Every structure is written in structure tokens, then in C-alpha cells.
Amino acid sequence: MNIRKTDVLILGSGLSGLMSAQLLSSEKNVIVLTKNRLEDSNSYLAQGGIAAAVQADDSWYSHFLDSIQAGCHHNNKSTTKALVREGPAMIEKLIEFGVGFDRDSDGHYQFGREGAHSLSRILHVGGDSTGKHVIEVLKKTISEKDLVIEGETAIKLIIQNDRCLGVWSLNDNGEMTANLASAVVIATGGYSGLYPLNSNASTITGDGVALAYEAGTSVSDMEFIQFHPTLLMKNGLGIGLVSEAVRGKGAVLIDENGEALMDGQHPMKDLAPRDIVARVLYRTRQCGKQTFLDIRNVQDFPQKFPTITQLCEKNGVSLEKGIIPIAPGAHFTMGGIDVDGFGKSTLNGLYAVGEAANTGVHGANRLASNSLLEGLVFANRLAGNLLKEPSRRLPAELEWSGMEILKESPSHAHLREIMNKYIGIERNIDGLKKAAEIFNQLLQYTKRIEVPSLEQVQLRNQVLTGWIVATSALQRTESRGSHYRTDFPEKDDRQWKQRRIIRRKLEHESIKSSSGA
Structure with missing residues (x-):
């Protein structure tokens, strides 16, 4: 069994993961694991730009109000303020790194406008390929430092004494590795790839949320999926x-x-x-x-x-x-692993950043071009926090005990159709119950095997994540933003209450392993 050790282990190679690695690597040993190539991420595909209040006639408060209103007043106000107030400084940091934002013939920055923004404040690179250009700039430095291991998928968190100490990974050749770290950062993206019609990279299968939830970490707002x-x-x-x-x-x-x-x-x-x-x-x-x-x-x-x-x-x-x-x-998921304003989850040693995390900045419906901004701002906050943390003693040996997989193996296409049919743009109680029942039945029957295939791991992640989304949508008995229930018409803004539904694994006893049954 292979063993790697590092100070910080980052799962995922999108903007939030690479920015975290960039900011940490000067003082910490960092490893970035990515399941395919470094470029296979939603960030790389991002056509939209980065929203930031950097113009003279703009203000952080205007950006804040737009974010809150787009999010249907479900946002965490503290973290949303941090997002918009710290955004301009992150734009300056990107410029220092060598990102060249689009300018007009006079040399002034060009600012685009997108949905729900009260004025033009979106910075782009290369017109409609902002994500690609930003990732390429970060990729150069990260590659020079040789921080990235491609073609390895995280399949199970390593937990000892209620602390995350790393993750088991599986490569394309079926080889297992124990990756041990003082801090593990999940930056695997969201779960919109669970739908048949989506804008996501093919690597997005809900892995990060499933990993965290299986380990007992809280997740929240999973019902909010932006189309x-x-x-x-x-x-x-x-x-x-x-x-x-x-x-x-x-x-x-x-x-x-x-x-x-x-x-x-x-x-x-x-x-x-x-x-x-x-x-x-x-x-x-x-x-x-x-x-x-x-x-x-x-x-x-x-x-x-x-x-x-x-x-x-x-x-x-x-x-x-x-x-x-x-x-x-399906495009973006507002919910995810529940974290504080510095990326810390409810499990010691485990952090999350980017779309995999729920910082609360997007509320029930993300404001356009706030996603890359979130990745930058909260990677910076996470890195600042982790740089203060001491390295921890890591175990010298570990024993792999196998992994639970589904006895029945539905196809990815079938699972996507369930999501599309019952948990789509418009939902109702009958459809949500049906989806939850289908996913729950699949999760009831598992078997333990020594070394799973990547296909088996991803199928279970999809089913588990789909079940969490369905049960979350059932619990939110209102229509708000991207969660629209036809049996609960949308209310006036003044009637909305801030209700962040947080779920932990122990609350759901309906999922029980029947290994060997």
C-alpha cells in the first residue's frame, strides 16, 4: 500500500483548489489530487467573468445588495459582505500573478453586465474565456512547483479520533494510496453533473459532498441547484x-x-x-x-x-x-459542505472551498459571476487560516478495510433521468418522494469489496448525493430562488425566513448498510 504525507492535501484542480495551493505552497508542503487532468474543471470552462466592485461609481454595498436580492434573502450576510468587500483585492492579486483583464482602446477595463446586477461590474479575460485564462496563469506556477498528481480519485476520507487525517485515493490502474495530511481541503466542485442537461465538466459527479457526508460532516442547502x-x-x-x-x-x-x-x-x-x-x-x-x-x-x-x-x-x-x-x-449548486467563513467544516481537519462548500454567499440563487469570485476570496481566507495551523503528527501505518459499493448498478444515464424528472427546475412532493425512495432503495443494499472500480465509486456517490438533494428538497416546504415547488407557491420577500437546513449523517437512519446480506 502506497503512503504519501503532506501538510495540506487539496482535492480538485479548479480555481479555488489551485488558488489555495498557490497561496499555501510558499510555507506549506502541498499536494493537489485531481481525478483527470488539471484542466478538467468547471473553472476552466467558465465563460463568464468575475464580478467585483472596482469601478469608481460602484461600491461593495451595491454588490452586496445585488447578491442578497438574487439569493432571495437566504444569504449568510457576514460571509456575503466578506465576498464583496474582499473581492477587489483579489482582482489586484490576479493582476499581480499576470492575469490580463480585457481593456478598451483607451486602456480602461471593460465591464460587462449580467443577470440581476444593477450595473456593469463583470471583468472578463479573452471575451468569453475568463476561467481558462485565469487557470492557465495559476497552472504555470503550480506546475513549476510540481504540486499536482493527475489521474487519482479520492474515494474515502481517513478518520481517526474524530479527525480527518487524509484520504484514500484510487488511480486509473486500480492502485490504492493513503494520502495523509494535517489538513484536507475538498475543492471538487458541485453536483450539477448529476443532471442529463448540464454545463459542467465530465468530472463533476458529486464526489466531494458524498465523501464529507459519509464521514459524518454537515452539509446544507443541498436543494438549491441553479439552472x-x-x-x-x-x-x-x-x-x-x-x-x-x-x-x-x-x-x-x-x-x-x-x-x-x-x-x-x-x-x-x-x-x-x-x-x-x-x-x-x-x-x-x-x-x-x-x-x-x-x-x-x-x-x-x-x-x-x-x-x-x-x-x-x-x-x-x-x-x-x-x-x-x-x-x-443544471449549472451551479449553492449548497454543499457546511463551512465557516474560513472554510472549516464540522469535522476537525477537514475544510472545503469553492462550489463544494456552502459558505452561504449565494443564498438560494447565485448572482451571476460571483462563483469565480467566491473561489478566490475564500481560497485566500482558507489559506490565511491554514498558514497559522501547526503541522500534526501523522500515523506511520494504515490498514485498508475495503469499501461499500452498491449491489445493484444503475447506469449514470438512469440516475440523471431520475434527477431531471423529479428534482428539476420545478418540483413537487410526489416527485421528490419518488426520487428519495428510489435512491434510498439503492443505498439499502451494498456489499463490501477490497478494491472498487472508479465506476462503482462514482455511482455510489451519485446515488448518495441524489438522495441528499431529494430529502433536502422535501424538507424545504416553500419556494425560494432555485428551489421551486409547485405545491408551495413563491412568497413575497417580506414573508421569507432565513432557514438554513443543515443535515448530518446520523440524522438519517434510513441509510443502513446490509453488507453480506
Whole structure:
């Protein structure tokens, strides 16, 4: 059995993971584990930019209000203030690292506008490839320091005396390794990849949440899943994202008859909060109509949005008529591993950052382009906290005791259809109970094996995460933001109460292993 030891072990190679590694590696020994290549992350795919109040006519308080209102007043106000107040400093840090944000001909930064923002405050790099450019800058330094181990998947946390001391990992050759660390950071992204139509990297299967929950760590707000209004469609399949920045430049959502869909739906029309726009599109499509993004008012579209243009050309979607076929798809998860303002989970030694964590900054519905900002700000806070922590004595030996897998092996496609059918853009009690029952039945029957396959690990993670989402959605008996229940119509803002539903493994006795049964 292979054993590695380090000060900080980071699971995941998205923006939050790499920024954490960058900030820690000058004083700590750091290892970054990633299941595929370093570039396989949602951050790398991010077309949208980074929201930050850096203009003279903007303020952190304006950004704060926009975040709270988009989040339907469910945000943690303390961490949301930290997000918007510390954001500008992180922009400066990226510039120091060598990130070149887009400027106009006079050398001034270009600021885009996206949904639910009261003014233009979004910084981009390369038009619509911000995530890729930022990751490439961080990747250079991280690669030079040789911190990343690619092709290894974390499959089980190592717990001793109620403290996380590392993680067991499995590589593509079926080899097990015990990775021991004074601090373990989960930065594996969210769980929108559990849906058939989604904007996520193929590596996103809910692993981080499942790892933490299995170890008894609290998770919260798992019912809040944001569906992006505009995924590019072809032959009924989603083939990529069309950034909200396109609507910020004047594009309009229309149906097959050319009717503007957001007229009369919200004062901000096509730049309304994402949950509202997604529901309008969903209902239009439920009526049998196709939906499109009309880009005829966007001047110099190929120059402004080269990534989207290339995506369309690659998939044979013509831009000549000025309309792009789109549909809403799962995009971002607001809930996750419950953490404080510095990434600490409820389990000693375990931390989380980025989309895998629930810092409370997104509330019930994330404000556009706050996700990369969250990754930066809370990676910085996490690193500052961990730099103060002493290294701990780690065990010299460990014994692997095998792992529980599902006796029945449903396909990924089948699991995704359950999520889509019962826990989608609109939900109700009957569908949620059905999903919870299906997932719970699968979890009842397991068997212990010596070395699981990656497929077996990911299937169990998907089922467990799906079950948590379904039971969470059942517990929230209201409609709020991205959690829309048709049996509980949305309330007026003044009637909402802050209810952060936190779950721990011990509260759910319905999941019981039947190993050997």
C-alpha cells in the first residue's frame, strides 16, 4: 500500500483548489489530487467573468445588495459582505500573478453586465474565456512547483479520533494510496453533473459532498441547484454554455414564433435573476415550443464572443440567421459542505472551498459571476487560516478495510433521468418522494469489496448525493430562488425566513448498510 504525507492535501484542480495551493505552497508542503487532468474543471470552462466592485461609481454595498436580492434573502450576510468587500483585492492579486483583464482602446477595463446586477461590474479575460485564462496563469506556477498528481480519485476520507487525517485515493490502474495530511481541503466542485442537461465538466459527479457526508460532516442547502437559462442545444442535447454576458450585450430570449419571452415577466426582462428566466424557458418548452437566443442586436458577436462562436461552428450551429437554439440546464449548486467563513467544516481537519462548500454567499440563487469570485476570496481566507495551523503528527501505518459499493448498478444515464424528472427546475412532493425512495432503495443494499472500480465509486456517490438533494428538497416546504415547488407557491420577500437546513449523517437512519446480506 502506497503512503504519501503532506501538510495540506487539496482535492480538485479548479480555481479555488489551485488558488489555495498557490497561496499555501510558499510555507506549506502541498499536494493537489485531481481525478483527470488539471484542466478538467468547471473553472476552466467558465465563460463568464468575475464580478467585483472596482469601478469608481460602484461600491461593495451595491454588490452586496445585488447578491442578497438574487439569493432571495437566504444569504449568510457576514460571509456575503466578506465576498464583496474582499473581492477587489483579489482582482489586484490576479493582476499581480499576470492575469490580463480585457481593456478598451483607451486602456480602461471593460465591464460587462449580467443577470440581476444593477450595473456593469463583470471583468472578463479573452471575451468569453475568463476561467481558462485565469487557470492557465495559476497552472504555470503550480506546475513549476510540481504540486499536482493527475489521474487519482479520492474515494474515502481517513478518520481517526474524530479527525480527518487524509484520504484514500484510487488511480486509473486500480492502485490504492493513503494520502495523509494535517489538513484536507475538498475543492471538487458541485453536483450539477448529476443532471442529463448540464454545463459542467465530465468530472463533476458529486464526489466531494458524498465523501464529507459519509464521514459524518454537515452539509446544507443541498436543494438549491441553479439552472442556467442558455445552454446551446443541438438534436435535443446540450453541447455547451452560452454566457449570460451575451444577454448583457443586448441579446433577447425568444420562442419559435419570435415572441420575446421575458416581456412582462420581470422588470429586468432578459437580465432577471437566473431562476426566474430558467422557469420561463422551462414552461415555454413544456408547452411544446422551441426556445432561442436572438443575437441580432449584438454587434461584432464573433469578436466579442470567440469561444461561443467557435462552439457553434464546431457543432454545425449556424449564426447567419442570428438566433441560437438554447434551453435551461443544471449549472451551479449553492449548497454543499457546511463551512465557516474560513472554510472549516464540522469535522476537525477537514475544510472545503469553492462550489463544494456552502459558505452561504449565494443564498438560494447565485448572482451571476460571483462563483469565480467566491473561489478566490475564500481560497485566500482558507489559506490565511491554514498558514497559522501547526503541522500534526501523522500515523506511520494504515490498514485498508475495503469499501461499500452498491449491489445493484444503475447506469449514470438512469440516475440523471431520475434527477431531471423529479428534482428539476420545478418540483413537487410526489416527485421528490419518488426520487428519495428510489435512491434510498439503492443505498439499502451494498456489499463490501477490497478494491472498487472508479465506476462503482462514482455511482455510489451519485446515488448518495441524489438522495441528499431529494430529502433536502422535501424538507424545504416553500419556494425560494432555485428551489421551486409547485405545491408551495413563491412568497413575497417580506414573508421569507432565513432557514438554513443543515443535515448530518446520523440524522438519517434510513441509510443502513446490509453488507453480506
